[in-house]
Amino acid sequence: MMRTVSVAETAPSTYPWVVHTEKLQVRAGRHLAVNELDLRLGTGVHGLLGPNGAGKTTLMRALATVLKPAGGRLTLLGGEVTGDADLRAVRRGLGYLPQHFGFYPRFTVREFVEYIAWLKEMPKAAIPGAVQRAVDRVGLTDRADSRMKTLSGGMLRRAGIAQAIVNDPAVLLLDEPTVGLDPEQRLDFRELLREIGLDSCVLVSTHLVEDVAVACSDVVLISEGRLVWQGTTGQLTEQGGAGDAGDSATERGYSSLLRAYRGRVSA
Amino acid sequence: MRWLRLHLRSRRIPLALTTVTTSIALAWALSLAYTDSATINARTASLTIMLAAVAVGTTLTGADDALDRSMAINWPVRRAGHLLLAAAVITALLSLSTITDTRYEPFALVLRNTTGLLGLTALGATLLGAALAWIAPTTWTLIAVLPSMGPSQDLKMQVAGWLVQPAGTTAATVCAVTLAATGLLAYALRGCPLRPANETVSDR
Amino acid sequence: MTARILRIELRRTAALGIAMLMLVTGAALLLSATPSFAGRWMQLAVMARSMLMVLLPLALAGGAWMGQRDARYRVNELLASTVRPRWQRVIPTASALAISVVTAYLLIFLIAAGWVVPTSGYFPSATILVTAVGVPALIAAGWLGMAAGRAVPRVITAPILAVLGFALVGLAPELASSPAMDTDLAYFRPEPAAVLLIPTFTGLDDFQTIATSVSLLQALWLASLAATGLLLLGASRRRAIAYAVLPAVLGVTVALPLLPVGGARGAAVVDPVAIELVCDSDGPQVCVTRAHTALLPAVVGPARQALAMMAAKLPNAPVRAVETRQVSFWARLDPHAVPARHSPDTFVFDTPSFDHVGHADLSGDYFLPSLLQAAWQQECGERPIRGEVYRARMVAAAWLTGRPPTPPGWAPDEVAQMQSTYQAFVSLPEAEQRRRMAAARESALACRDDELVTILPTDQQ
Numbered sequence: 062m063m064r065t066v067s068v069a070e071t072a073p074s075t076y077p078w079v080v081h082t083e084k085l086q087v088r089a090g091r092h093l094a095v096n097e098l099d100l101r102l103g104t105g106v107h108g109l110l111g112p113n114g115a116g117k118t119t120l121m122r123a124l125a126t127v128l129k130p131a132g133g134r135l136t137l138l139g140g141e142v143t144g145d146a147d148l149r150a151v152r153r154g155l156g157y158l159p160q161h162f163g164f165y166p167r168f169t170v171r172e173f174v175e176y177i178a179w180l181k182e183m184p185k186a187a188i189p190g191a192v193q194r195a196v197d198r199v200g201l202t203d204r205a206d207s208r209m210k211t212l213s214g215g216m217l218r219r220a221g222i223a224q225a226i227v228n229d230p231a232v233l234l235l236d237e238p239t240v241g242l243d244p245e246q247r248l249d250f251r252e253l254l255r256e257i258g259l260d261s262c263v264l265v266s267t268h269l270v271e272d273v274a275v276a277c278s279d280v281v282l283i284s285e286g287r288l289v290w291q292g293t294t295g296q297l298t299e300q301g302g303a304g305d306a307g308d309s310a311t312e313r314g315y316s317s318l319l320r321a322y323r324g325r326v327s328a
Numbered sequence: 329m330r331w332l333r334l335h336l337r338s339r340r341i342p343l344a345l346t347t348v349t350t351s352i353a354l355a356w357a358l359s360l361a362y363t364d365s366a367t368i369n370a371r372t373a374s375l376t377i378m379l380a381a382v383a384v385g386t387t388l389t390g391a392d393d394a395l396d397r398s399m400a401i402n403w404p405v406r407r408a409g410h411l412l413l414a415a416a417v418i419t420a421l422l423s424l425s426t427i428t429d430t431r432y433e434p435f436a437l438v439l440r441n442t443t444g445l446l447g448l449t450a451l452g453a454t455l456l457g458a459a460l461a462w463i464a465p466t467t468w469t470l471i472a473v474l475p476s477m478g479p480s481q482d483l484k485m486q487v488a489g490w491l492v493q494p495a496g497t498t499a500a501t502v503c504a505v506t507l508a509a510t511g512l513l514a515y516a517l518r519g520c521p522l523r524p525a526n527e528t529v530s531d532r
Numbered sequence: 533m534t535a536r537i538l539r540i541e542l543r544r545t546a547a548l549g550i551a552m553l554m555l556v557t558g559a560a561l562l563l564s565a566t567p568s569f570a571g572r573w574m575q576l577a578v579m580a581r582s583m584l585m586v587l588l589p590l591a592l593a594g595g596a597w598m599g600q601r602d603a604r605y606r607v608n609e610l611l612a613s614t615v616r617p618r619w620q621r622v623i624p625t626a627s628a629l630a631i632s633v634v635t636a637y638l639l640i641f642l643i644a645a646g647w648v649v650p651t652s653g654y655f656p657s658a659t660i661l662v663t664a665v666g667v668p669a670l671i672a673a674g675w676l677g678m679a680a681g682r683a684v685p686r687v688i689t690a691p692i693l694a695v696l697g698f699a700l701v702g703l704a705p706e707l708a709s710s711p712a713m714d715t716d717l718a719y720f721r722p723e724p725a726a727v728l729l730i731p732t733f734t735g736l737d738d739f740q741t742i743a744t745s746v747s748l749l750q751a752l753w754l755a756s757l758a759a760t761g762l763l764l765l766g767a768s769r770r771r772a773i774a775y776a777v778l779p780a781v782l783g784v785t786v787a788l789p790l791l792p793v794g795g796a797r798g799a800a801v802v803d804p805v806a807i808e809l810v811c812d813s814d815g816p817q818v819c820v821t822r823a824h825t826a827l828l829p830a831v832v833g834p835a836r837q838a839l840a841m842m843a844a845k846l847p848n849a850p851v852r853a854v855e856t857r858q859v860s861f862w863a864r865l866d867p868h869a870v871p872a873r874h875s876p877d878t879f880v881f882d883t884p885s886f887d888h889v890g891h892a893d894l895s896g897d898y899f900l901p902s903l904l905q906a907a908w909q910q911e912c913g914e915r916p917i918r919g920e921v922y923r924a925r926m927v928a929a930a931w932l933t934g935r936p937p938t939p940p941g942w943a944p945d946e947v948a949q950m951q952s953t954y955q956a957f958v959s960l961p962e963a964e965q966r967r968r969m970a971a972a973r974e975s976a977l978a979c980r981d982d983e984l985v986t987i988l989p990t991d992q993q
Contacts, residue, residue, distance in 0.1 A: 125613040157613040163606030167544040180614035185533040
């Protein structure tokens with residue numbers, strides 16, 4: 062089932078990059094988790110990799126306009142995100158799945174996704190159809206009317222993805238979306254990502270390197286709040302050699318890049 | 329002693345203890361400043377003890393019930409000890425006031441109200457979970473401290489307003505003992521209902 | 533769409549549970565006290581308002597519980613990335629709570645009305661307004677509770693708010709009316725006007741109603757408080773929080789100067805329709821007030837019996853019985869007002885007790901003696917009455933029945949003393965008894981007690 066597309070959406074975009082940061086600085090508590098990060102993302106599926114504590118979640122929060130940048134410039138969908146700017150226009154085109162997905166346990170899946178759709182100011186008439194479509198796309202059709210507290214971990218994650226995609230966002234931010242999904246569901250999820258990535262900018266933060274290798278067209282590697290490397294998945298696999306740690310070419314490329322970065326930093 | 333300290337922190341006992349002490353002290357100070365009588369008003373005392381009992385109610389569960397239950401220690405004994413210790417602490421704090429000019433007295437009344445309300449809180453925690461354990465004690469105390477409730481000869485009024493009945497009233501004592509015993513047994517044997525970790529964390 | 537979201541909120545949040553708790557508690561409390569309002573609409577309204585003493589703290593606690601919802605389920609991060617600002621987001625939740633608590637309150641009223649409809653004498657329109665003031669009160673409590681719960685999302689917030697709320701609406705009015713000993717009677721100094729900002733009532737006389745202006749002012753103040761609660765709930769920036777208190781401040785500055793002093797007594801006015809007389813004229817006329825119409829059937833028999841007894845033994849005996857139309861002394865703001873005296877052809881009797889369904893409760897053998905004593909009573913204004921006067925009246929009433937007095941609930945030695953006094957009196961010659969009783973009645977009707985106490989032996993006068 063296709064959704065109707067408005068004129069504004071089919072107009073050519075006036076901005077070069079969907080997500081554009083320049084020397085972005087974001088604080089997590091007192092610690093500067095994102096430190097002078099330059100990032101440019103366009104349409105497609107981008108994987109966000111990095112060691113723990115690299116600032117991935119903080120970056121996702123800043124891009125989701127949950128955290129205010131402490132310094133630098135962040136431009137989403139052509140609109141600048143500063144402290145006082147009116148973020149409503151930007152947020153209409155956002156979809157966000159946090160790492161810790163909080164939900165109202167007594168709401169059903171359908172009700173929760175409807176609630177988020179209402180919060181995203183989707184047009185009233187379009188909401189029921191969009192909700193059904195989102196629930197179908199994540200494969201929760203038969204559990205759409207059961208309460209969220211009765212769902213297993215993987216189904217909850219899929220419900221979270223459903224609420225993120227309900228408004229067909231131009232920028233989709235998924236923080237650890239495949240936690241708890243079984244291998245079959247992960248295959249479906251990759252298919253979903255590829256489909257969405259055709260006309261949206263999707264940023265997936267994950268530790269599962271195979272997901273990145275298969276579903277993502279682009280990989281962003283950050284460490285200690287800075288950009289280490291950005292390129293295609295093919296280029297990532299070329300970076301790795303036989304001597305690097307890892308069981309797959311992507312993993313070897315990852316550890317090789319990190320080692321080089323750490324070598325540069327300590328030098 | 330390290331395990332004891334960690335256990336106390338996991339149950340957020342320092343915060344509960346602060347709440348208990350603050351409410352008892354505040355009621356005492358207000359009675360000292362604004363009334364002339366040597367005995368603290370039964371209504372004020374009942375509300376104070378209720379707040380203390382409810383504060384203890386928030387400590388009746390940890391952050392993850394399922395994890396706690398998988399541990400090999402003897403939970404019924406610990407839970408019973410938890411409640412008895414809480415009753416002792418609250419009663420002791422209330423009895424501290426006997427050295428001052430404004431007192432929570434007589435001791436039998438203090439003991440009766442504390443054990444009864446704690447038992448009711450524990451019963452609520454067993455049935456509804458620690459986060460909702462405050463409902464029963466709060467509602468019953470609000471009913472008992474209404475101006476239209478007071479020391480009375482009618483049995484129904486004595487049970488409904490058991491908190492404000494004088495110290496020797498049989499019906500009130502029976503009511504309190506029943507609540508205390510039921511709550512202690514139920515909480516010690518069953519503990520709080522099993523809830524997913526997301527829901528059991530009642531405070532941030 | 534907001535209707536759909538509102539339905540979701542009603543079904544999936546704690547709002548209905550809170551309403552059920554309030555409904556059960558309030559209904560149980562109210563139905564355990566039906567004799568105090570059975571058959572009288574105004575009393576039902578006042579009792580419903582007095583239930584706010586329990587309902588408002590519960591609404592505060594329930595609101596605090598609901599206000600913590602976002603913090604408890606950790607959805608704040610997700611909601612921060614959505615479009616609608618907080619003040620739009622809270623409206624369905626706040627509306628759900630408001631609808632639930634108000635429905636619970638109105639249901640309590642309607643359930644208790646089952647004990648009023650069959651036996652009520654008339655319907656004062658002020659009932660609706662007085663009851664309706666509870667609506668903005670509960671909404672204000674719920675929304676303020678939600679704002680507090682959002683600000684301090686801890687489990688202990690709800691019970692603390694309940695205690696604070698009770699201290700404010702239950703204990704504060706009592707403290708404000710501190711008794712001041714007057715020279716002759718202990719009467720209460722009029723409470724400051726601020727007491728009427730608290731929407732609970734403790735009691736009202738059957739013949740009183742609450743002035744419309746007072747109810748409207750209270751409703752205005754409470755509505756402004758509710759607006760403040762909602763604004764506090766929806767405010768995210770510090771400046772918005774500061775502006776949020778403006779409606780309440782405005783409400784207080786408008787209402788407080790216009791509210792009367794004296795609490796419920798100051799707000800009450802005598803209801804002229806309530807004190808109209810409803811009479812049974814098949815025989816010697818017996819009248820009760822319109823507010824107490826349901827008591828007439830039970831009162832007629834004993835009243836005519838008393839009239840017959842008086843006619844048999846008293847010269848210039850009364851020929852009609854009328855219920856008292858005096859407002860009880862505790863409900864009067866000015867206890868020294870002197871009411872109009874009644875003429876000798878009438879005797880004025882005190883209202884009997886109500887039973888659970890609104891009829892007269894004449895059990896306990898108190899009513900006929902009180903009717904007979906009324907022959908020696910007159911409205912003289914509030915002044916101290918010596919104990920001898922009461923004992924003399926008791927002897928007089930017993931003399932009319934021809935049997936020794938048996939006051940219920942007295943100690944045996946006091947009953948023995950009463951009976952010996954009676955025996956001493958009836959040992960006098962018949963004519964002397966009649967002469968003394970008639971003289972006592974004449975002086976009592978002129979508000980002098982000296983002849984009355986001569987009934988007693990000289991050592992007890």
